[in-house]
Amino acid sequence: MIQYKKFILDNGLRVLIHEDKSTPMAVVNVLYDVGARDEDPNKTGFAHLFEHLMFGGSINIPEYDQPLQMAGGENNAYTTNDLTNYYCQLPAENLETALWLESDRMLSLAFSKKSLDVQKKVVCEEFKEHYISKPYGDVWAKMRALSYQVHPYSWMTIGKELSHVENATIKDVKYFFQKHYCPLNAILVIAGNVETDKAITLANKWFGNIPSGELYKRNLPKEPQQTHAKLLEVKADVPLDALVKTWHMDSRLEKGYYVADIITEVLGGGGSSRLFQKLVKEKQLFSNLDCYHFGSIDKGLLAIEGKLVKGVSMQTAEAGINEELEKIKNELITETELEKVKNKTESVIAFEDMALMSRANSLAFYELLGDVSMMDTELEKFKNITTSDVKEYSKKIFSDNNSNTLKYYSNN
Amino acid sequence: MLNRKILPNIINPTDFKLGLKPYTHFKLDNGINVYAVEAGEQEVLMLELVFNAGNWFEEKNIVAATTNFLIKNGTKNKTALEINEHFDFYGAYLNRSCYSETATITLHSLSKHLHHLTPVISELLSECIFPENELSIYKQNQKQRLIVNLQKCDFIANRLIDEYVYGFHHPYGKYTSTIDYDALDRDGLIDFYSKYYLNGVCNIFIAGKLPIDYETILNNDFGKLPINSIDKEFKKIQTSTAAEKKYTIINDVNGVQSAVRIARQFPTKSHPDFQKSLILNNIFGGFFGSRLMKNIREDKGYTYGIHSYMQNHIHQCSWMISTECGREVAEPTINEVYKEMKVLQDTFVSDAELNLVRNYMIGSILGDLDGPFQIMSRWKSYILNNLTEAYFHNYINTIKTVSSEELQFLAKKYLNPDEFYELQVI
Numbered sequence: 001m002i003q004y005k006k007f008i009l010d011n012g013l014r015v016l017i018h019e020d021k022s023t024p025m026a027v028v029n030v031l032y033d034v035g036a037r038d039e040d041p042n043k044t045g046f047a048h049l050f051e052h053l054m055f056g057g058s059i060n061i062p063e064y065d066q067p068l069q070m071a072g073g074e075n076n077a078y079t080t081n082d083l084t085n086y087y088c089q090l091p092a093e094n095l096e097t098a099l100w101l102e103s104d105r106m107l108s109l110a111f112s113k114k115s116l117d118v119q120k121k122v123v124c125e126e127f128k129e130h131y132i133s134k135p136y137g138d139v140w141a142k143m144r145a146l147s148y149q150v151h152p153y154s155w156m157t158i159g160k161e162l163s164h165v166e167n168a169t170i171k172d173v174k175y176f177f178q179k180h181y182c183p184l185n186a187i188l189v190i191a192g193n194v195e196t197d198k199a200i201t202l203a204n205k206w207f208g209n210i211p212s213g214e215l216y217k218r219n220l221p222k223e224p225q226q227t228h229a230k231l232l233e234v235k236a237d238v239p240l241d242a243l244v245k246t247w248h249m250d251s252r253l254e255k256g257y258y259v260a261d262i263i264t265e266v267l268g269g270g271g272s273s274r275l276f277q278k279l280v281k282e283k284q285l286f287s288n289l290d291c292y293h294f295g296s297i298d299k300g301l302l303a304i305e306g307k308l309v310k311g312v313s314m315q316t317a318e319a320g321i322n323e324e325l326e327k328i329k330n331e332l333i334t335e336t337e338l339e340k341v342k343n344k345t346e347s348v349i350a351f352e353d354m355a356l357m358s359r360a361n362s363l364a365f366y367e368l369l370g371d372v373s374m375m376d377t378e379l380e381k382f383k384n385i386t387t388s389d390v391k392e393y394s395k396k397i398f399s400d401n402n403s404n405t406l407k408y409y410s411n412n
Numbered sequence: 413m414l415n416r417k418i419l420p421n422i423i424n425p426t427d428f429k430l431g432l433k434p435y436t437h438f439k440l441d442n443g444i445n446v447y448a449v450e451a452g453e454q455e456v457l458m459l460e461l462v463f464n465a466g467n468w469f470e471e472k473n474i475v476a477a478t479t480n481f482l483i484k485n486g487t488k489n490k491t492a493l494e495i496n497e498h499f500d501f502y503g504a505y506l507n508r509s510c511y512s513e514t515a516t517i518t519l520h521s522l523s524k525h526l527h528h529l530t531p532v533i534s535e536l537l538s539e540c541i542f543p544e545n546e547l548s549i550y551k552q553n554q555k556q557r558l559i560v561n562l563q564k565c566d567f568i569a570n571r572l573i574d575e576y577v578y579g580f581h582h583p584y585g586k587y588t589s590t591i592d593y594d595a596l597d598r599d600g601l602i603d604f605y606s607k608y609y610l611n612g613v614c615n616i617f618i619a620g621k622l623p624i625d626y627e628t629i630l631n632n633d634f635g636k637l638p639i640n641s642i643d644k645e646f647k648k649i650q651t652s653t654a655a656e657k658k659y660t661i662i663n664d665v666n667g668v669q670s671a672v673r674i675a676r677q678f679p680t681k682s683h684p685d686f687q688k689s690l691i692l693n694n695i696f697g698g699f700f701g702s703r704l705m706k707n708i709r710e711d712k713g714y715t716y717g718i719h720s721y722m723q724n725h726i727h728q729c730s731w732m733i734s735t736e737c738g739r740e741v742a743e744p745t746i747n748e749v750y751k752e753m754k755v756l757q758d759t760f761v762s763d764a765e766l767n768l769v770r771n772y773m774i775g776s777i778l779g780d781l782d783g784p785f786q787i788m789s790r791w792k793s794y795i796l797n798n799l800t801e802a803y804f805h806n807y808i809n810t811i812k813t814v815s816s817e818e819l820q821f822l823a824k825k826y827l828n829p830d831e832f833y834e835l836q837v838i
Contacts (some may be wrong), residue, residue: 060416072425072775096420121713129736133669135563238561271496287553340501347503350454
């Protein structure tokens with residue numbers, strides 16, 4: 001279990017401190033409670049573009065990276081549909097450098113026009129590299145739009161289209177910063193070879209006098225219960241047919257989330273999983289097949305996707321998946337299967353906890369979910385799931401009416 | 413009042429004393445060398461068996477990689493499914509990878525399960541049967557994977573640049589076609605397995621929280637195998653570089669991006685220029701604050717990322733610049749790369765920039781060595797390249813002391829645009 005102490009500064013900033021004397025390093029992790037789900041549907045991709053702009057200089061520090069590198073540090077950031085997270089790791093002696101840098105950009109950015117212009121281009125190249133140039137690169141743009149009617153999970157963090165990124169203005173940037181980047185909407189984690197007392201003193205010194213800002217109250221449209229099966233068929237210049245299916249599942253804090261996690265493992269986790277064994281090895285319908293979920297905070301998606309073996313029809317491939325889903329809906333999985341999945345979960349958590357950065361990240365994430373202490377009971381929640389939970393929840397989500405299907409045909 | 417414009421005092425990472433936690437070494441009964449690093453807080457470990465069984469040793473293309481891949485797909489007494497179920501049940505991961513010289517089998521698991529897992533790995537190293545059916549599924553799926561990859565400009569570029577630098581008939585330069593997969597047969601795999609695994613040369617690396625009896629476990633399960641009985645020398649294979657230096661390939665007429673690769677041969681790790689050149693490489697394109705990133709991404713926005721690096725091999729290395737950039741800015745991107753080479757040749761790196769890179773590199777090594785697997789990985793790279801701990805200390809010292817004169821000398825020696833192969837794939 002990860003040890004930590006939690007503090008709340010006068011301006012509302014939540015601070016978590018995790019001491020680990022076995023490492024020479026320190027990590028500073030700042031999570032902002034804003035992701036692609038908080039974007040205007042006509043200005044998508046903005047949360048992610050903004051993440052790039054956070055490296056373009058802040059009010060008192062013209063360049064973010066240089067002083068950090070001078071202190072022997074490295075940093076990066078990522079944006080998801082749910083959140084934006086910034087982290088740096090540096091020798092523990094130089095912890096204050098990271099706090100100085102992070103606090104200044106929470107106080108205010110420099111809002112440089114040049115930085116905006118360049119980063120719009122950089123993000124457009126990122127968009128092209130991952131979603132246009134790659135075969136099947138548009139699958140998830142299409143699949144999200146098909147699966148969600150109203151919830152903003154209907155677009156990807158990179159944005160719906162290049163023009164949304166290209167049209168961003170300095171005015172948009174300032175508005176977004178003011179709305180989301182303030183102590184009340186952020187979580188600071190300091191981890192590594194630090195003394196808790198000293199770390200909180202430094203946190204107060206650098207972050208304590210940043211104005212609280214306004215608490216962002218998220219009020220996203222709720223996705224209505226899906227009432228009929230949805231299907232999209234496309235043709236593209238790809239060498240193989242592909243089949244992608246999704247089903248709506250519970251949100252991060254509901255019990256169904258944990259059951260869905262186990263279902264994806266039974267169906268698609270590793271070489272002994274059901275879909276791999278039956279459909280890739282025995283029936284040879286797919287050359288690869290994955291089953292997973294997105295780990296979303298709001299109601300997310302469970303997905304199965306694979307490429308068909310040449311010569312296999314879409315209908316046969318889909319029937320193969322359906323047959324496996326019927327089994328998991330109607331027959332209890334074995335106790336051995338369940339034990340296997342639980343062993344794997346235990347192992348995954350142990351490996352994740354090895355890296356200081358990953359521990360810092362988990363602390364921030366669980367605090368975002370509501371309370372960092374939930375982290376301690378996570379494994380317990382998995383352990384309490386039974387084989388009949390798996391059967392009942394499979395019945396609930398794997399219904400036709402709850403399904404979305406993308407048939408992605410090869411032009412060749 | 414807090415002055416936010418002033419950088420808090422930093423301690424220069426170059427003042428740190430860096431050490432590499434030593435390993436324990438012992439031999440199993442059959443002579444296999446075991447290198448162990450006991451470290452870490454979590455109850456996990458990594459066990460890696462490294463065989464001299466890379467594609468250097470194969471006579472037909474892709475035989476080494478296929479043997480390595482199918483090693484967990486069936487033994488005399490266990491099907492592929494039973495093998496997978498065994499490792500999955502214990503929440504363990506058994507991966508295999510094939511490289512140019514070596515091929516590995518790597519286990520990640522909770523420390524408490526090690527003794528349940530090594531007996532099955534031992535079985536894989538003595539009783540593999542390479543079932544015909546498994547081979548046929550593998551061929552079918554790998555060919556499908558290949559035809560998808562052949563649509564990606566970066567995939568094509570990575571294959572071709574290696575061919576230009578090393579030659580198609582060299583292990584570092586060759587690549588696979590669907591015909592090579594068709595030509596695979598079971599007997600060829602059994603033969604390769606027998607020569608390079610069953611009677612092969614193996615080193616074992618283990619790191620993490622180790623069970624108290626791990627030496628006994630390893631000796632019981634791996635110490636009786638016929639491994640290491642015959643010495644496998646690396647046969648000499650000469651590289652043969654391409655005559656033409658510049659290439660443009662249109663893989664997709666509608667492509668929106670161009671994969672650019674610029675590369676030349678470079679000496680191996682033991683050459684006196686190697687470590688100093690790593691610092692030059694960092695300044696040039698080795699990290700986010702490098703000149704290539706600053707110029708081509710952060711100033712011009714031509715790309716999401718551009719990197720330069722030493723492509724490390726045991727017998728011959730190369731110096732590589734790699735990026736995916738907008739199709740319409742590929743030419744300007746390439747010109748800027750050469751321009752940055754020239755600047756390094758013509759002008760001294762300033763003290764400020766050099767100090768920043770020294771600090772950054774030391775900090776980054778400190779972070780890299782944080783954890784048992786990372787420490788082992790560095791040792792492994794030294795051991796497989798016949799280097800010792802002195803190499804590590806020499807590297808740290810080089811980072812701290814290399815001069816801008818030396819860097820300019822190396823730039824003049826190695827960063828001549830005319831000596832590089834240049835490729836764009838759209």
